[in-house]
Amino acid sequence: MPELQRLRPDHAPALLAFERENRAYFAASVTDRGDAYFAHFDARHDALLAEQAAGLCHFHLLVERGGEVVGRVNLVDVADGSAELGFRIAEKAAGRGLATVAVRRILRLAATEYGLTSLRAGAARDNLASRAVLTRTGFTPTGESVLGGTGGRPGITYVRELARPSIGTGP
Structure with missing residues (x-):
C-alpha cells in the first residue's frame, strides 16, 4: 500500500511526472x-x-516505495474548522481501493492533526467512482450544483462531519 505523505519540495519531480502521465485520464x-x-x-x-x-x-x-506518485489527496480552502476535499488516483492504480483508503486516512488527519470539524467535497454526476468513494467514507450528499473543477458539468456536493478526538476519559 502506498504511503500518504505531506507535500514537500522534493516531491516536485515525481508529482510532475504523475500529472503528465495522467493528464488525459x-x-x-x-x-x-x-x-x-x-x-x-x-x-x-x-x-x-x-x-x-x-x-x-x-x-x-x-x-x-520507489518514490512514484500514484495519487493526490488535498484539503483546500481551510477556514473556520472546515475544508474542501479533493483527490485523484493514477489511471494505472485505479480500481485498487487506494482512493477509499487515502480518504479515510485524510479524515483522521483532518480531525486529529489539522483540527477540522467538517469537510466538503463534490463530484461530477457521471463520476461514479469518486461518488462511491465519498459515500463509502461517510460523506452525505447535500445537493446538486455545477462544479467549477469539472468544466461546468453538473455535480453532487457532499459534506462529512468529523469526530473530535477524545481528550480523556478519567478524572
Missing part, C-alpha cells in the same frame, strides 16, 4: 489543468508549499 472527469500548469510547474509547486505553510491548505501524495 484526469481530463475525462475534471477540468484539464492547462499547458501553463506544466510550463510553470516549479512556481506552482512553490506556491502550494507556501499555502500549506500558512495553514490555508494541506496537500498529500500517495507514494509507492
Whole structure:
C-alpha cells in the first residue's frame, strides 16, 4: 500500500511526472489543468508549499516505495474548522481501493492533526467512482450544483462531519 505523505519540495519531480502521465485520464472527469500548469510547474509547486505553510491548505501524495506518485489527496480552502476535499488516483492504480483508503486516512488527519470539524467535497454526476468513494467514507450528499473543477458539468456536493478526538476519559 502506498504511503500518504505531506507535500514537500522534493516531491516536485515525481508529482510532475504523475500529472503528465495522467493528464488525459484526469481530463475525462475534471477540468484539464492547462499547458501553463506544466510550463510553470516549479512556481506552482512553490506556491502550494507556501499555502500549506500558512495553514490555508494541506496537500498529500500517495507514494509507492520507489518514490512514484500514484495519487493526490488535498484539503483546500481551510477556514473556520472546515475544508474542501479533493483527490485523484493514477489511471494505472485505479480500481485498487487506494482512493477509499487515502480518504479515510485524510479524515483522521483532518480531525486529529489539522483540527477540522467538517469537510466538503463534490463530484461530477457521471463520476461514479469518486461518488462511491465519498459515500463509502461517510460523506452525505447535500445537493446538486455545477462544479467549477469539472468544466461546468453538473455535480453532487457532499459534506462529512468529523469526530473530535477524545481528550480523556478519567478524572
